[in-house]
């Protein structure tokens with residue numbers, strides 16, 4: 121099969137499109153023909169060696185994908201021909217390829233109302249937003265939340281979910297993205313290139329940081345006493361809170377069919393729409409990583425396999 125492989129850590133030019141042996145499903149695994157896979161920040165972090173995920177070379181990147189079951193796992197109801205989508209566990213990955221062998225417990229039925237490209241765009245981003253807002257921050261109706269990085273993949277879903285939960289949503293974005301984040305459900309938008317959110321806010325019940333750097337301190341400053349903040353951009357631990365009247369949380373984003381089915385329910389109910397998508401070919405993987413690493417992609421980059 122064709123796959124984008126890295127043979128060592130390095131820059132975007134470490135990504136090589138080549139022929140590799142088809143994967144063989146092991147115990148409990150299904151073989152899936154991948155139709156589309158998205159680009160996540162984790163991909164370039166693993167590629168460059170900046171994410172402490174144990175991998176063996178040659179390695180195929182790609183945390184989430186959508187495709188069709190070719191060989192079912194023994195005992196699985198996901199039979200050949202079933203359209204599925206999934207988020208791979210860190211260290212396994214493998215979405216930048218024509219096929220993947222994956223533990224069938226990670227596979228979920230693809231949302232009925234989405235194409236493969238759309239389903240692939242939403243996997244890890246939606247899973248992360250769901251776990252962060254519902255399971256970690258326990259966001260409630262009428263609460264006010266600051267979501268940092270509104271135009272990005274995870275934040276774009278988080279805005280929609282927070283809006284659906286009945287929260288008042290403040291987000292940060294460059295001016296050119298304000299109409300986009302408002303269309304997702306943001307009530308207020310701060311142009312972070314002009315204004316510092318921490319000087320404007322101090323009354324938030326919750327904050328969700330998807331950016332890191334200066335946004336971390338801004339999240340703490342935006343909270344009122346008793347507030348809680350969740351962080352996903354800066355490693356496996358939450359940053360230490362500089363205040364003793366607010367809490368810092370690090371969402372534990374697991375992988376399972378049950379979690380994916382929660383995402384699917386929101387998609388099929390029309391609560392979550394897919395983000396803006398830029399479709400690319402696997403042969404453009406290096407360019408895709410350059411764009412993602414520059415941190416100004418709006419929505420998601422998705423590889424259409426076979427394009």
Ligand SMILES: NC(=O)c1ccc[n+]([C@@H]2O[C@H](COP(=O)([O-])OP(=O)(O)OC[C@H]3O[C@@H](n4cnc5c(N)ncnc54)[C@H](OP(=O)(O)O)[C@@H]3O)[C@@H](O)[C@H]2O)c1
Pocket residue numbers: 160161162165244245248268269270271272273274275292293294295297312330331335352353354373412415416417418419
């Ligand atoms: N399980 C996990 O722990 C987990 C899962 C998923 C993602 N993550 C992490 O979460 C982070 C976000 O992932 P993602 O895929 O959502 O990223 P992304 O889509 O690449 O985010 C890009 C967006 O960030 C915005 N941005 C850049 N600098 C900003 C700033 N200073 N203030 C506000 N917005 C800014 C850009 O909008 P503008 O052009 O408007 O600046 C752009 O649209 C990454 O670090 C990723 O590794 C963790």
